[in-house]
Structure formats: structure tokens, C-alpha cells
Amino acid sequence: MPLTxxxxxxxxxxxxxxxxxxxYILARRLRGLAWARPNLGFDRPAERLGRLFGEVLLQxxxxxxxxxxxxxxxxxxxxxxxxxxxxxxxxxxxLIGLDHAAADDSLYGLFAAVWAVAVLVGILGLAFRRxxxxxxxxxxxxxxxxxxxxxxxxxxxxxxxxxxxxxxxxSEAWRWNWAAHTAALLAMLWVIPNSKHLxxxxxxxxxxxxxxxxxxxxxxxxxxxxxxFGMMHFSDLSQxxxxxxxxxxxxxxxxxxxxxxxxxxxxxxxxxxxxxQAGLLAADNPGETLIAGTQSEVEQGKVSVAxxxxxxxxxxxxxxxxxxxxxxxxxxxxxDLRRGLVSEGRTHSDKLGELFTTMxxxxxxxxxxxxxxxxxxxxxxxxxVFDGSQEWLLWLGCGLSYDPHGNDVAxxxxxxxxAAGVSWGVLAKETCCGEPARRAGNEFLYTELSxxxxxxxxxxxxxxxxxxxxHCTGMFDDDYRSNxxxxxxxxxxxxxxxxxxxxxxxxxxxxxxxxxxxxxxCRLSRGRGVTDAPRMILENIGAxxxxxxxxxxxxxxxxxxxxxxxxxxxxxxxxxxxxxxxxFEQLAATxxxxxxxxxxxxxxxxxxxxxxxxxxxxxxxxxxxxxxERLPTERPPADSPSA
Numbered sequence: 001m002p003l004t005x006x007x008x009x010x011x012x013x014x015x016x017x018x019x020x021x022x023x024y025i026l027a028r029r030l031r032g033l034a035w036a037r038p039n040l041g042f043d044r045p046a047e048r049l050g051r052l053f054g055e056v057l058l059q060x061x062x063x064x065x066x067x068x069x070x071x072x073x074x075x076x077x078x079x080x081x082x083x084x085x086x087x088x089x090x091x092x093x094x095l096i097g098l099d100h101a102a103a104d105d106s107l108y109g110l111f112a113a114v115w116a117v118a119v120l121v122g123i124l125g126l127a128f129r130r131x132x133x134x135x136x137x138x139x140x141x142x143x144x145x146x147x148x149x150x151x152x153x154x155x156x157x158x159x160x161x162x163x164x165x166x167x168x169x170x171s172e173a174w175r176w177n178w179a180a181h182t183a184a185l186l187a188m189l190w191v192i193p194n195s196k197h198l199x200x201x202x203x204x205x206x207x208x209x210x211x212x213x214x215x216x217x218x219x220x221x222x223x224x225x226x227x228x229f230g231m232m233h234f235s236d237l238s239q240x241x242x243x244x245x246x247x248x249x250x251x252x253x254x255x256x257x258x259x260x261x262x263x264x265x266x267x268x269x270x271x272x273x274x275x276x277q278a279g280l281l282a283a284d285n286p287g288e289t290l291i292a293g294t295q296s297e298v299e300q301g302k303v304s305v306a307x308x309x310x311x312x313x314x315x316x317x318x319x320x321x322x323x324x325x326x327x328x329x330x331x332x333x334x335x336d337l338r339r340g341l342v343s344e345g346r347t348h349s350d351k352l353g354e355l356f357t358t359m360x361x362x363x364x365x366x367x368x369x370x371x372x373x374x375x376x377x378x379x380x381x382x383x384x385v386f387d388g389s390q391e392w393l394l395w396l397g398c399g400l401s402y403d404p405h406g407n408d409v410a411x412x413x414x415x416x417x418x419a420a421g422v423s424w425g426v427l428a429k430e431t432c433c434g435e436p437a438r439r440a441g442n443e444f445l446y447t448e449l450s451x452x453x454x455x456x457x458x459x460x461x462x463x464x465x466x467x468x469x470x471h472c473t474g475m476f477d478d479d480y481r482s483n484x485x486x487x488x489x490x491x492x493x494x495x496x497x498x499x500x501x502x503x504x505x506x507x508x509x510x511x512x513x514x515x516x517x518x519x520x521x522c523r524l525s526r527g528r529g530v531t532d533a534p535r536m537i538l539e540n541i542g543a544x545x546x547x548x549x550x551x552x553x554x555x556x557x558x559x560x561x562x563x564x565x566x567x568x569x570x571x572x573x574x575x576x577x578x579x580x581x582x583x584f585e586q587l588a589a590t591x592x593x594x595x596x597x598x599x600x601x602x603x604x605x606x607x608x609x610x611x612x613x614x615x616x617x618x619x620x621x622x623x624x625x626x627x628x629e630r631l632p633t634e635r636p637p638a639d640s641p642s643a
Contacts, residue, residue: 021189397472415628520551557579
């Protein structure tokens with residue numbers, strides 16, 4: 001029996017109303033795109049499309065950390081792709097009349113039926129996990145939206161299977177089943193835009209427009225905008241930020257890997273994004289509505305995000321690495337919000353003020369150590385001073401210049417570079433690159449320090465820089481690039497593990513067997529994407545590499561990043577577990593006696609943890625030190641008195 005005119009009109013009206021409602025809510029959720037800062041790039045199209053294919057179509061990032069749950073999610077997503085044509089046919093039959101329907105004996109019909117079963121398995125498994133197992137990362141509050149979507153998906157798959165083989169096409173039961181399938185489809189258009197399931201639409205877009213494969217960096221301030229002092233109001237969000245806060249799937253993967261959240265801190269990356277989402281949707285005047293402030297202001301509804309949470313961030317990028325929908329939490333939001341608070345003078349941390357005061361008084365390092373410490377190292381160990389004729393500038397930075405263990409790393413680099421026949425030198429004087437200031441939010445101080453470094457590089461005609469500190473490496477090869485004066489110099493920047501990997505064939509090494517566990521520094525692995533070079537070095541010098549629980553791009557922070565080495569307030573700790581303790585436990589659990597690092601701050605934090613754990617049997621050294629240990633010992637000439 002064909003649809004009556006009334007039934008067909010009702011079907012068309014319901015479809016149009018559902019699509020219109022979906023479009024209205026979507027437009028409301030994305031209204032910020034109209035005034036947000038434009039930053040959606042179409043550069044590197046092959047990379048972006050490849051990421052879209054891998055992370056969205058193949059669900060690689062979803063499956064990586066949670067294989068079972070990820071695969072179940074993949075079944076649902078792949079099933080809906082398989083059902084795209086089925087749904088189009090369904091609506092087409094509704095438009096032309098049910099009397100045109102015929103039994104589906106095609107291979108595609110069978111293909112869709114198989115996927116219907118797969119989707120049922122996937123959604124029931126996910127529902128069991130969400131509503132019965134209830135993992136903490138998903139939140140303990142039951143989500144009515146999730147329940148509604150789960151029920152609608154079950155209804156869609158069940159009604160498809162019944163319509164495909166359960167009922168005779170054209171029968172009364174078949175017609176009612178068709179109507180139920182239609183109702184479930186249209187109901188999805190009402191539920192999805194008001195729930196986390198909007199990620200089905202926005203997730204792929206956010207993944208495509210993600211800046212890259214490394215942790216998001218702090219954006220340069222807009223010089224044309226005299227009022228741009230960092231992210232303060234919702235009008236300061238970028239278009240990618242608007243996508244991000246609306247694309248959150250609330251899966252909690254970012255919270256699971258966040259070192260601050262893991263050790264009892266109040267920071268929760270998922271909460272930050274959802275707070276910004278709620279604030280953006282509620283902001284009637286985005287240009288006047290502040291985003292961050294004190295916890296008291298959050299409780300009063302004056303702001304959305306607490307200053308206390310923002311300044312607990314280690315800027316390690318673990319949240320971004322884990323996020324399946326391409327959200328950029330760190331540089332694009334948390335650090336920019338820090339900058340806005342500092343610019344406005346609305347911070348309340350004594351440690352933060354102490355850091356800025358120290359760096360203003362002693363711009364050569366963030367500890368405030370006297371310059372004679374570095375001068376003594378350079379003079380006593382006869383480091384060559386860079387004069388523009390050498391190929392490489394070895395940037396010592398605060399870590400190698402003023403930390404005792406860092407001094408040892410500098411000496412090891414001297415031995416290696418000399419043994420490889422490299423032409424190199426160090427600056428007679430260094431200014432801090434400004435990384436602690438910028439990560440802590442003081443853009444003015446960072447700019448002042450970076451301009452001094454850039455001027456020194458220009459005066460010295462520096463062309464190649466090798467850096468043992470991934471933090472400095474990131475500044476020189478990312479943050480500084482936004483300064484035209486620096487970019488014009490065409491400076492090549494390498495982390496020391498990248499250069500050492502190239503120099504290995506030139507070194508007269510005495511391979512020595514040793515069990516080594518390598519700790520991936522966050523700023524090197526996630527911040528720069530370098531994980532293979534250090535391992536290649538260790539394997540080539542005879543190390544038997546044993547990997548800790550979390551390694552590579554999934555490494556756990558040592559606890560020094562995001563300026564926490566300087567601004568963390570131990571007296572305000574809410575947990576006895578410190579991040580560096582947790583990381584040291586993971587490394588020590590491998591059974592190794594040697595932990596190799598590739599950052600001057602990781603040994604500081606890990607040795608501190610080793611001391612608390614009473615593990616003096618575990619030594620923490622830099623990769624460069626392990627290479628230097630395998631170089632031939634310098635012998636005095638045969639005619640010398642000591643020969």
C-alpha cells in the first residue's frame with residue numbers, strides 16, 4: 001500500500017524539521033567561527049589527508065591506547081560508513097512511495113546486514129563498558145545523551161535487519177518497521193548536536209586541521225592587534241579552538257595520560273575543554289567574557305577555567321597525543337590562557353613571581369646562578385669560543401651551564417665533537433632562550449630574552465646550532481621562527497641526539513654491553529617527534545635497551561616541563577605521589593641499573609626521585625655521557641714523565 005498524501009507530507013515535514021534543527025544547533029555551536037581568529041590551514045594537504053585516512057577511517061589513534069574499546073568504536077564507525085547508501089535509499093523510498101520498495105537480494109544488502117550485526121556487537125560492548133563497567137576516565141555521571149544514542153543505534157540496526165529479511169516487503173509489519181527506522185534516523189539529528197556525539201561531524205574536521213604531529217606550540221601574538229596579550233576572552237579563540245571545544249568526545253583519554261591528573265592534581269585536560277565549551281556557548285558577549293580566573297570566580301560563574309588548574313600543566317603534550325579527535329590542549333589553549341592571565345596581572349602564585357623576578361635580574365639563567373659558573377666551565381675545560389668560522393655552535397643553555405650534572409654532559413659533548421673532528425664552539429656569554437618565561441606566560445620577558453639571543457646569533461654569524469636541551473631546541477626551531485629577523489638567518493637547529501646519530505660512524509667507539517632504559521623527554525618525543533635517533537645511538541654503542549611501561553611518544557613526563565621545575569609549589573601538593581616518582585618507578589621496574597636521558601632537566605627530576613626511593617644503584621645519565629664513556633681514554637705522550 002503506498003503512503004497517503006498525509007503520510008508522505010508528514011515524512012517530508014519531519015525530515016526537513018530534523019535537518020533544520022540539526023543545522024540550527026550546529027550553527028549555534030560553531031557561531032564562534034564567525035569572529036574567531038582565522039587559522040585553519042590547507043598547507044601540507046598530503047599530510048592532512050593521510051592523517052584523516054589513518055586516524056579517522058582506520059581509527060589508528062582510537063585503537064592504539066584502548067585496543068578493545070577502540071576496535072568496538074571502529075566497528076560502529078565503519079558500520080555507519082557502510083550504511084551511508086542504505087540510508088540514502090531509505091529516504092528515497094520515502095519520497096517516491098513505499099510501493100516502489102522491493103526485496104533486497106543484492107550483495108550490498110548482505111554486506112550491510114553483516115555490518116549491522118558488527119555495529120550491534122560494537123555498540124552493545126561500548127554500552128556495557130560505559131554503563132556497567134563505568135571506567136573513571138569517562139566520568140561517573142551517567143550520560144543520558146550516550147544512552148539515547150546507544151538505543152537509537154540498536155534500533156537502527158535491528159530495524160534494518162528486520163526490514164531486510166524479517167518481514168515481507170510491503171506488509172503492514174514491514175511498513176511499521178520502516179517507520180520505526182525512519183524515526184530512529186531522524187531522532188539522531190535531534191540528539192547528536194546536543195551531545196558529545198557531535199564529534200561524529202566535527203572530529204574529522206578537527207583532525208584534518210590539527211597543526212601537525214607534534215605538541216601544539218604557543219602562537220605568536222598578533223602585532224597588528226595592540227590588544228593581543230594572549231587568550232583572555234572568548235573572542236580571542238581561534239577557529240581551530242572553536243572546533244576543538246565542540247569536537248570533544250569526552251572519552252577521558254587525555255585525563256588518563258595527564259601527569260598532573262595522574263598524581264592527584266586538580267588539572268584535568270578534558271575538564272578544561274568542556275569548561276571552555278560551556279563558557280563559549282553561554283557567552284552573549286565573547287569580547288567581554290573572561291575565560292580564566294581564580295577558583296572562587298569559577299564557582300561564582302564569572303569565569304570558566306581555574307588559574308590553579310592551568311598552572312599545574314607540564315606542557316608535556318600527552319593529552320594531545322592521546323586525543324582521538326585532534327584537540328590541541330597545550331600551546332593553543334592552556335599556555336595561551338596562562339599568557340593572558342600574566343599579561344593582565346591576574347595571577348596569584350608567589351613561585352611564579354619569583355621566577356619572573358629571577359629571570360629579570362639574571363637573564364642568563366632561570367635559577368639566578370652567577371655567570372661565573374658557566375665562565376669557569378668554559379675556561380677550565382678549554383671550550384672553544386665560537387667566532388663565526390666554526391661549523392657548529394654548541395648551545396649550552398641553562399641546564400648544561402649551571403647544573404653540575406649538566407656540566408658533565410657539556411664535557412662529554414666536547415669529547416665527542418673533538419673525537420669526530422667537528423668544527424665547533426660555544427658563545428662566550430649566553431642569555432636564557434626564554435623558554436621558562438614563555439611557558440609560564442610572561443610574553444614580554446620571553447620577547448626581551450629571545451631578541452638578545454637572536455642578536456647574538458646574528459652577530460656571530462651562526463648557521464648551525466646543536467642543543468642538548470629539547471626545550472631550547474624547540475624554542476630555536478619553532479617559537480623563534482615567528483621572528484622575521486631570526487628566520488632570515490636561516491639557522492639549522494638539531495638536538496644533540498640527532499647530530500650524534502650522524503656522527504657515530506666517525507667515532508672510535510669501544511662498544512660495551514650495558515642494560516639501559518631510555519627515558520623519552522616530552523619535548524623531544526612529542527614536541528619534536530624524535531624517538532628513533534636516541535635508540536639507534538644506544539643500540540650502536542652496545543646497550544641492551546629495555547623499555548619502560550610508557551615510552552616513545554607515550555612517555556610519561558619527568559615533572560620539569562611547562563616551567564614546573566621553577567614554579568611548582570611543593571607546599572601546595574595535594575598528593576604524596578610526585579610525577580618524577582611515578583616516572584622513576586616505571587624506569588626502575590625494567591630492572592636496569594642505567595637510565596639514559598636526552599634532556600638536562602630529566603636527570604635532575606629522576607635523580608631526585610631516585611634519592612627518595614633509596615635507589616642509589618640506579619644511575620641517570622645523558623646519552624652523550626654513554627657515548628663519551630666508550631671513547632678511548634686520552635693517553636699522555638710516550639716521552640712525558642707520567643708515561
